[in-house]
Amino acid sequence: MAAMEKMPLMKSVVYESLRIEPPVSSQYGKAKRDFVIESHDGAFQIKEGDMLYGYQPFATKDSRIFDRADEFVPDRFVGEEGEEMMKHVLWSNGPESGAPSVNNKQCAGKDFVVLALRLLLVELFRRYDSFDIEVAASPLGAAVTVTSLKRASF
Secondary structure, eight states: OHHHHTOHHHHHHHHHHHHHSOSSOEEEEEOSSOEEEEOSSOEEEEOTTOEEEEEHHHHHTOTTTSTTTTSOOTTTTOHHHHHHHGGGOOTTSSOTTSOOOTTSOOOTTHHHHHHHHHHHHHHHHHHEEEEEEEEEEETTEEEEEEEEEEEOOO
């Protein structure tokens, strides 16, 4: 585990994967109180009891937030600037810089998901020297298919 903490690029790759292809693309909820939602384009009054719906890719691929928003940028979350961008990673139904609580709908297992994906990457690169992929266009971004794996020779 300590070794993984010394691999900021690996961690960034995991967050970028979750940003570009959120595992749960839609969230919804009922407003518990009156409030205002502000966006780039305006402010919207929400009343208690209103049903709200959010489509993750609209937020996670917002070109006003993310440079090259439709591209996979492995080192997007490396360094101070990258750490600052973490508040815009919303795959867990809340900012990655936030914490799940009884007062929000953020995924209680979000840290476990990130850990599991980091371990998956470690195992993939530990067991295989190389792999080939095919990238195809998709209405929602890119469709990536692993076409071959070459086992590690050590």
